[in-house]
Amino acid sequence: MIIIIAIALRESIMNLINPLRIKNVDLIHLPENRLRFKFRATTNRDCDAVIKYWTENSKDTLYTDVSKGTSHHTLWIVNTTAPTNYNFQIIAFNNKQKALSKERSFKTMPIYHATPYFNLEYIDNAFKKEINNKFFLTQILTEPGSAVIIDDFGNIVWYEAFKKGVKVSHWTTEKTVLCILGAEKIPSSGGDEIIEIDLSGKVKNHLQVGKGDMDKMVHHEVRKDEQGNIYAITFDEKIFDLSSIGGSKQDTVHGDGIVVFNKDGHKIWEWSMLDHLDPLSDPEIMKRKKDWVHANSVFKQKDGNFLLSFRDLNQIWNIDYKTGRVIWKFGDKGNFEFAPSDHFSSQHSAHITQNNELMILDNGTKNGITRALAFQLDTTNQKAYTKLKISLPREYYTTVKGNVSLFNIDKVLFCVTDPRALFVTDMKGRILWKIQVDGDPYRVEEIHNFLYPKPDFDASRN
Template structure:
């Protein structure tokens, strides 16, 4: 089913309308908003790093987020920085980090293949001025995949590669014409030079028998060609410990592997599904199961090296959105987990479990980040939400990424929280308007600025002389100030930090006649508008589910 041209027009207009009037000083920005359902309480310091995108197929502007991009927010929902146009095409895994002692932002940018859960591109780095300073690509004539970039010791980066190769799949249940499999690879790269320091291949060390998604089911690809290769392993995260050994999350094997950093051999395997996956560890905890997981990270290692603590995101789900019989759901909700593995007694112990608020079950994506104060930040992947838990496992913050009428379908690969200091080279944005009763209202913002504590406003006379008007404490992304009933024809604003140091000044702007959002007065018109909105939503939802029915969503 396709949207009718009338419904498509209504939906498009509605989507545009919901994005208008967010910021008068930056009408070009239409970022998603955080729909906070659990207000922050005792949360860790830092900003939220998100890169939401649309869960709809590409059907014009009838879905959100309208401006898919990396974003920085406060946990109170205030925008700090919009990365729209800073990263092109499709961006994910947006984070802050350090490279050779310098603070940077980085993100994957490139193609996105939602059918098979992979994409090809590169890693882009920005400095604290939000200027592009570096790009990194995979080596050895391989294409870097979207799933992972993880900085090690400020010098090297871990990446994952989706590499289809032809082999005989009949030993694994395939037919003679099923000949393609994904050889999932890991590379450790020198960030500055791009030199490949280490490369690991899944097919060289782990047989396809480890997969919990058989080739004949077709869930991770049928293997008939390189575009439909059987993704038996599906690496979605890589980490490295202080001893040089790697930690690999294999989603389609529902297992986590520790890999020798010299030989590439498997040191141990933590299987997530007793009775389905093999595992080198036993457990007495019935709650210590996981499947189709993401984002496994080393947290700590005991002095003798026999015990290691790791974190992971437990999806417990994998499959199509239309419940066509090929889904794999092992629990009713996803969760963030912290696990200790003991290689003396070969036991695994669950140390932390953060279950999803609202019983969210994400069939793809997700992340678990342990913060410096012990709190745990969990991104719910395909469900487009983020939560923070205290060490007791209590949710102390929860929000959905929302973007207008269709924002409930926004997704976000990973969510993070970092301290960050931004010093934008963008000009301060200032807009001034006069109301019908003669009041001057000014709006000011500075995209990416984290240092301004107050704004000083000045009028500018015909000779260019400044006259101080008022100082206003910075209030969120855009600060509004209303002056007395005298019209100020030209306004300028200056930014000051917490020490009273001047940071920058805007260019003077002329005051404009105020334009207010149009409101229909007729109650009948309002009823018609509401009906049109409901019809547009219904038809768009039907179109979405019809689209899902005719394609598989393999997730990532």
């Protein structure tokens, strides 16, 4: 307590004899990204600093992250639209004082590479307030590719361009973007790199096939678990004797697996479906052996076990993390009894919602209707109860890719790839907000904590 009082007293004395001030501000232009701006500010003493900025003729103020406890501050503006004029001001502050720079301006330029157009086609008037200041992450698979964040108007507010395609992207709790990168020639949404970047573009993790422990390409999914480990679906292969059905004694079957890397990039766990299925049980294996069963999403549950979706089986597997055992299979010829009308086909994005329900996008290749489905699973009695079913109109049918998730608990967010659209519906399927995409999106995620909060300057001076 005495030490805290002494520090506060010293700060008060310094504020009197050497008031806090901002000595200089430099804007560093970054030609490789037209929506990102780097600033350096020098203060006469160690303190905290932040930038507030706003568009011309607007009262809506945005803030950067806070640079803390130094006299040499690096600050990033990472949320802008193009082309737009902005004003900004740097605020330096400590426990007792606040100093302001002069107001200055900068201008964003039009984006011209690796980003498509996102057109707001429709928004329900009653939904405008609810979706205001919501942000969404999606990606461009073709080369050059990009990870893209848009706002509720469909404006691009952040992007990161890559020479390779961004096969899938994911927003983490650390405010970073996790991507699979790969050339267009790599099939099945596959890539040979996993990269994690923060909003300033700084690379936090970079895994590459042939370097370190990454010995296989990954595809369709990359995420982080609660421990900060990175997990993904991998391509895998195994030698089988298929001579009894017209193959060779040493025939290669290509399947899928799961891999987990720790924070240091070391492989800590691996699993393969080729250890759990007999290819001789599939009468079409000679036709399918180059891409057998086709996994397309993986999700780590709170108990540590994995949900893995297999498009060609119309099944979702629950895999024990400790043993690798398949605990149950849900779907066609699975372990659960459920309504025949709710059987799904070629599904994507199997995950557990905040309501503890298993949710999927049913692409619906058997009947030409794409649906959002959510189930409550009774694992004791092996029965599944349908809790959500939204059937989309036929013009939104998507044969491949896509995803679905809850939005604000009582609404649903969709990405449908064939119609190239992102939209939100109510629980009856009525469209409330629709973005048309001039590109080929694989998924869309609502992202949280994208905006930096306004610092509590008054509290810091108490």
